[in-house]
Amino acid sequence: MSLLRIRNLSVDFATASGQFRAVDAVDQDVDTGEILAIVGESGSGKSVSMLAMMGLLPWTATVTADEMTFDGHNLLTMSSAERRKIVGNDLAMIFQEPMSSLNPCFTVGWQIKEALRIHLGLGRAERQTRAVELFEQVGIPDPAKRLSAFPHQLSGGMNQRVMIAMAIACKPKLLIADEPTTALDVTIQAQILDLLASLREETGMGLVLITHDMGVVAETAERVSVQYAGQKIEEQAVEPLFKTPYHPYTSALLDALPERATERLLPTIPGVVPGQFDRPAGCLFSPRCKFADATCKSTAPKPCSAELGHARCHYPLNTDQRIAS
Amino acid sequence: MLNYVLSRLLTFIPTFIGVTLISFAFIRVLPGDPIIVMAGERGLTKERYAELEAQFGFDRPIYTQFWEYLTGVMQGDLGNSFVTKRPVWDEFFTLFPATLELSACAMIFAVVLGLPAGVIAAVNRGKFFDRALMSTALIGYSMPIFWWALLLIIVFSGNLQWTPVSGRISLVYYFQDATGFMLIDSLASGQKGAFASAVSHLVLPTIVLGTIPLAVIARQTRSAMLEVLGEDYIRTARAKGLSPGRINGIHALRNALIPVITVIGLSVGTLLAGAILTETIFSWPGIGKWMVDSIFRRDYPVVQGGLLLIAVMVMVVNLTVDMLYGVINPKIRKR
Ligand SMILES: Nc1ncnc2c1ncn2[C@@H]1O[C@H](COP(=O)(O)OP(=O)(O)OP(=O)(O)O)[C@@H](O)[C@H]1O
Ligand code: SF4
Ligand SMILES: [Mg+2]
Numbered sequence: 048m049s050l051l052r053i054r055n056l057s058v059d060f061a062t063a064s065g066q067f068r069a070v071d072a073v074d075q076d077v078d079t080g081e082i083l084a085i086v087g088e089s090g091s092g093k094s095v096s097m098l099a100m101m102g103l104l105p106w107t108a109t110v111t112a113d114e115m116t117f118d119g120h121n122l123l124t125m126s127s128a129e130r131r132k133i134v135g136n137d138l139a140m141i142f143q144e145p146m147s148s149l150n151p152c153f154t155v156g157w158q159i160k161e162a163l164r165i166h167l168g169l170g171r172a173e174r175q176t177r178a179v180e181l182f183e184q185v186g187i188p189d190p191a192k193r194l195s196a197f198p199h200q201l202s203g204g205m206n207q208r209v210m211i212a213m214a215i216a217c218k219p220k221l222l223i224a225d226e227p228t229t230a231l232d233v234t235i236q237a238q239i240l241d242l243l244a245s246l247r248e249e250t251g252m253g254l255v256l257i258t259h260d261m262g263v264v265a266e267t268a269e270r271v272s273v274q275y276a277g278q279k280i281e282e283q284a285v286e287p288l289f290k291t292p293y294h295p296y297t298s299a300l301l302d303a304l305p306e307r308a309t310e311r312l313l314p315t316i317p318g319v320v321p322g323q324f325d326r327p328a329g330c331l332f333s334p335r336c337k338f339a340d341a342t343c344k345s346t347a348p349k350p351c352s353a354e355l356g357h358a359r360c361h362y363p364l365n366t367d368q369r370i371a372s
Numbered sequence: 373m374l375n376y377v378l379s380r381l382l383t384f385i386p387t388f389i390g391v392t393l394i395s396f397a398f399i400r401v402l403p404g405d406p407i408i409v410m411a412g413e414r415g416l417t418k419e420r421y422a423e424l425e426a427q428f429g430f431d432r433p434i435y436t437q438f439w440e441y442l443t444g445v446m447q448g449d450l451g452n453s454f455v456t457k458r459p460v461w462d463e464f465f466t467l468f469p470a471t472l473e474l475s476a477c478a479m480i481f482a483v484v485l486g487l488p489a490g491v492i493a494a495v496n497r498g499k500f501f502d503r504a505l506m507s508t509a510l511i512g513y514s515m516p517i518f519w520w521a522l523l524l525i526i527v528f529s530g531n532l533q534w535t536p537v538s539g540r541i542s543l544v545y546y547f548q549d550a551t552g553f554m555l556i557d558s559l560a561s562g563q564k565g566a567f568a569s570a571v572s573h574l575v576l577p578t579i580v581l582g583t584i585p586l587a588v589i590a591r592q593t594r595s596a597m598l599e600v601l602g603e604d605y606i607r608t609a610r611a612k613g614l615s616p617g618r619i620n621g622i623h624a625l626r627n628a629l630i631p632v633i634t635v636i637g638l639s640v641g642t643l644l645a646g647a648i649l650t651e652t653i654f655s656w657p658g659i660g661k662w663m664v665d666s667i668f669r670r671d672y673p674v675v676q677g678g679l680l681l682i683a684v685m686v687m688v689v690n691l692t693v694d695m696l697y698g699v700i701n702p703k704i705r706k707r
Contacts, residue, residue, distance in 0.1 A: 131615065152627055152702070165618075213612070
C-alpha cells in the first residue's frame with residue numbers, strides 16, 4: 048500500500064464571483080522513498096492539491112475526495128488536533144518563497160527548535176544539539192552561529208536550507224517541496240535540488256516535488272504527474288514520459304525544453320491556462336491544442352488506461368491508433 | 373542602535389524649542405489678565421496694578437519675556453505659580469503620581485482587553501464576535517468622554533451605589549503619601565479597607581479614560597492581525613503542526629505588535645488629553661485638573677510649564693516606542 052493515496056480529489060474556492068474549481072478529480076499515489084514530480088504551468092492547481100492534503104487551505108476552500116490516506120491515517124475524517132500530530136512531523140512541506148516563509152520576528156534557531164519541542168518533546172540541550180546537527184545535514188556552514196541569525200540576515204538559499212532543515216527535523220516520511228527553487232538563483236537551485244535528492248537517499252523519505260520546470264523533473268524525479276487546469280492529464284515514470292508522452296500538453300511542455308529547441312527561440316505553448324471564467328467545454332486543453340477537433344471541443348475526455356499514462360485525451364499521441372490515423 | 377538613539381535625541385532639540393514657544397504663547401493668546409483674575413472681586417488701583425505688572429515682568433517686551441522663560445527652562449527652572457508661589461516643578465511632581473496612576477491603569481485596562489479582543493476578532497473574522505466587537509469599538513471611539521462618564525456615574529454610583537463619585541480615596545482613611553500612588557500608599561498604610569477604597573475610586577475614571585484607547589487598540593490589533601494571518605510564515609507555522617493558540621498568539625501577534633505598539637504610543641497623548649477631562653469630572657487631583665484650574669486662574673507659569681512637561685513626556689514615550697520596534701522585529705533595526 049502506498050504511503051500517500053489520493054482518489055478523486057477536488058477543491059472548490061468560494062470567490063466573490065461564485066465557485067471556482069481549482070483542483071478537479073485528481074488521483075495521486077506516492078510510495079515510501081519515491082520522488083514524484085508534479086508539473087504544470089502556473090495556475091494548474093499543483094499547490095492547491097497538496098495544500099488540501101496538508102489541511103492548509105483557507106476556509107473559503109471546500110475539499111472533497113473519495114479517499115485520502117497517509118501512512119494509514121484517513122486524512123478526510125481526522126480531527127484537526129489529530130492532523131496536527133502528523134503535519135510537521137511525519138508529513139512536512141516547504142514552500143516557494145524561503146524569505147517570506149520564515150517568521151521575521153524569531154531567530155531561525157528558535158523556529159527549528161520549536162518543531163523539535165512540539166513534536167518530539169526534546170529538552171533544551173537536546174534541541175540545541177539536534178538543531179546544529181540538522182543545519183549541518185542541510186549544508187549550512189557554521190551551524191551553531193547561524194542558529195541565532197534572523198531570516199533577514201541570511202540569503203534566500205540559506206533560508207531555504209533552514210526551511211528544509213525545519214521540515215526534516217522530525218524525520219518525516221513524506222516531504223512536499225512546492226517549487227523550492229523557483230525564487231532562487233540558478234546555481235543555488237541546483238544545490239537545493241541536490242540536497243533534497245541526497246536527503247531522500249539518506250532518510251528514505253518520499254518526496255513530492257512541485258515544479259513547472261521540465262528540466263528539474265528530468266534531473267530529479269522518478270515518476271511524473273502532469274497537471275493542467277486543475278486536472279491530472281498524464282502520469283508516467285520519468286523516462287517513458289520523456290520518450291513517449293501521450294498527452295499533447297505533455298508533449299508541448301517537452302518541446303518547450305531548451306535542449307529540444309531547434310531554433311534560437313524557445314517554443315512556448317500559445318495561450319494561457321483557463322481560469323475561472325474561460326473554462327472551455329469539452330477538453331480543457333482544446334483551445335491550445337493543435338490536434339483539437341469537434342469532439343474535443345464538445346466532450347471532456349476521460350483518462351485513458353494506465354498503459355497510456357492515464358492521459359486525459361481523446362487522441363493520445365505515440366499510439367498505434369494515432370499512427371494509423 | 374546607539375547612533376540611532378543619539379540621532380533621535382538630536383531631533384528633540386527643535387521640537388523642544390517649538391513646544392516651549394507654543395506653550396508660552398498658548399496661555400497668552402487667551403483673553404483675560406492674570407493680575408485682574410488674582411485681584412478678584414475687589415479690583416485694584418492703577419498704582420497697585422503697575423506694581424504687580426512690573427513684579428511679574430509683564431511690562432517688558434514679549435520676546436524678552438520668552439527669552440527669560442527659555443533660559444529658565446534650560447536651567448531646569450519653570451518659574452513659580454502665581455497663585456501658590458510654589459515652584460511649578462514641585463507642584464507638577466506632587467500631582468503627577470495621581471495622573472500617572474490613573475493613566476497607567478487606563479492603559480493597562482485598554483491593552484489587557486484590547487489586544488485579546490482584536491486577536492479573537494481577527495481569528496473569527498466576519499463572525500458574530502467580530503462584528504459585535506467592531507461595532508462596540510466604533511461606539512466607544514466616538515463617545516464623548518464627559519457623556520460616557522456621566523452615564524457611568526449615574527448607573528454605577530447613582531443607581532447601583534457601587535462606586536464613589538469623586539476623589540482618590542474615602543475621607544475616613546488618612547496616611548502620609550509616601551509614593552503618591554494611592555494604590556501603593558493605601559496598601560503600605562496597612563489600614564483595613566484602604567486599598568479597596570482606593571480601587572473603587574479608580575474603577576470609573578479608569579474605564580472612562582481607557583475607553584478610547586481600548587477601542588483604538590482593539591481595532592488596530594484586529595487589522596494588523598488580519599494582515600499578518602495572510603503571510604507565508606503563518607502557513608509555515610501551520611505546516612509545522614502548531615496549535616491555533618500558538619500560531620495566533622505567538623507567531624502572528626508578535627508581527628502584528630508593531631502597528632499596535634505605534635497606536636499605544638500615540639494613545640499616550642490622547643490619554644493625557646483625556647485625563648484633563650476625566651480628572652475634572654471625577655475631581656481627581658492630578659495634573660489634568662491642575663492644568664484646567666490654572667488656565668481659569670490664568671496662572672501663566674503653571675500652564676506653560678505643565679504643557680511643556682506633558683509634551684516632553686509624550687516625546688519620550690514616542691522615542692521609547694521607536695526603540696521597541698527594533699526589539700520586537702529585528703528586521704526593522706537594520707534600516
Ligand atoms: N485561496 C484561494 N482562493 C481562490 N482561488 C485560489 C486560492 N488559491 C489558489 N487559487 C486558484 O487556484 C488555482 C490553482 O492555484 P495553484 O496555486 O494550485 O497553482 P499552481 O499550479 O501551484 O501554480 P504556480 O506555479 O503559480 O504555483 C489558481 O487559478 C489560483 O488562482
Ligand atoms: S482531447 Fe483533443 S483537445 Fe484535448 S488534448 Fe486531446 S487532442 Fe487535444
Ligand atoms: Mg504553486
